[in-house]
Amino acid sequence: MGAVMKAVRLNELGGPEKLHVEDIPKPKPAVGEILVNIKRAAFNRRDVFITQGLYPGIELPKTLGSDGMGSVAELGEGVSGPKIGTRVVIDPTMNWGNDERVWERNGGVLGMPREGTFAEFVSVPAANVHPAPEHLSDDEAAAVPLAGVTAYRACFSRGELTKDDVVLITGVGGGVQSFVLLYANSVGAKTIVTSGNDEKLARAKAMGADVCINYKTSENWSKDARDAAGGGGPSLIVDSVGGETLGKAVDIARPAARVVIYGGTNGDAKIRPFSIFWKQLDIRGTSMGSPEDFRHMLRLFNKHKLRPAVDRVFQMSEAPKAAERLAAHDQFGKVVLAI
């Protein structure tokens, strides 16, 4: 019998409680791949959706997890570096393709259909392995990959964020939005955040948000956001709520603003074409990030010594509890898993 390792496995659908720790065979690095000894992983909403069966192309049993950091354990055939033991983070996007504008989606994301990071070891293509920023703790490094690159692409590659922007960040609790706040602060933009939860707003304030609006207690949050922005409204809006929120965001954007969306939790949006054409707005969709985005993001973290928001660290056996925390939208920043 070969070597075994511990992994958080999903053998059947049924929600977060179906996640459990199991001993499974330790993988070997494939040709062109690197075996990483995972120390910390992190959760994304995607992992929760998979346990609930709300994701295309689910194959079970599987080790979930897109985010991971650890150390290089073994190099596959044809791979000459980095050195064994190097501290690394993993880019979870597989086979982006040749078009910087859009992801080909041939390869999926780490953690489905490929075996993911909620395990002691994972084998990934060498190009997806990057040195971890030295100033980050293990928890922080694990928090970065998927949410960090999604936010990077939303802010910069798609949103063209600069210091002159007034950025509206709707629903600041989510993992990606905490990175958007981090990046907007790092370039010196003015930031306006919304949440229905005063504790999350306090966390955002502590991270440097300039204006915090509770959309549940405000009589008219979008008017408040427009007034706080000045200049006729926010110049950049980053949203993944969709629904009514997106419609309102479009209405309060200033002329020539960009509205970047990477999700639509609340579904269809009713949008007034007049707001778009009269103000010459751009609504720009984005999803994940390219290898180029990932490299630029790590550069930004290193340059500004950025630190992502870590919500809480769970042990492997607590994986269901960790996933429940995301499902309930209780977290601010990333939920980390100690492997």
Next chain:
Amino acid sequence: MGAVMKAVRLNELGGPEKLHVEDIPKPKPAVGEILVNIKRAAFNRRDVFITQGLYPGIELPKTLGSDGMGSVAELGEGVSGPKIGTRVVIDPTMNWGNDERVWERNGGVLGMPREGTFAEFVSVPAANVHPAPEHLSDDEAAAVPLAGVTAYRACFSRGELTKDDVVLITGVGGGVQSFVLLYANSVGAKTIVTSGNDEKLARAKAMGADVCINYKTSENWSKDARDAAGGGGPSLIVDSVGGETLGKAVDIARPAARVVIYGGTNGDAKIRPFSIFWKQLDIRGTSMGSPEDFRHMLRLFNKHKLRPAVDRVFQMSEAPKAAERLAAHDQFGKVVLAI
């Protein structure tokens, strides 16, 4: 008593029938302006909306009309050219401002609040006067300005149209859309047009449209358009319908496509955020065109010897009939007024 001239005036609201010919004082060119002797003018939907009171900031009585061509009659103080008698077209956008991205709207459009082109003479800023393309008839030259520059900005400045595009043009009958078809053909892009009227589709076909779809008789026009486009759908969509049409257009756009909108006749659009972020689409609003757009547009007309679609030419006394034709959406291309 000073010199008089004939003009199509609107003294009170009440629809196209309120337009009538009147003798009014002949204007003098203001400082920095040029007096143009108008030979042909053309109608825009805007003129119809004004007669119906559906436009902001209406001041009556007024001479309507944004589009006009004719000859230079007199130069105002401080203006040194062009020579008297030069054949010119007028850029109807006043005071675009310094931001190429968006119009400041301080000056409005020719024909409200400024006195418009439905008259024997009009005084306009010298910078708005351009030599008319020589290959165009008077009717064609008059047809170009407002619809032509709106379409130019939609296609090029905002839409980044190239020969490699597959362009979906929804509702091809309108004045602007006939220019979009003209430009898309001129660069060699593949064109798909829709209309509820087979005669208009035949006109579009004659202008060079590659695929014509009647959305009233098709069981599923958007599926037809996607299939005809190939490559997963159109790469550029130009729309001013809004409503359900815009929602469907977003759903059938290929990954990384641009959806440019300059109007929203059918009102609010229900849009699936998923279509936008998953395919990384851009929805880009546009309105009118900058002086830069206008100059580039004239260059394009001259370079490719383009000819706009002229629907019909009316006499001044027939102005109500001309406006009714637009109100009923009966036209294909531009409705011209002989002065």
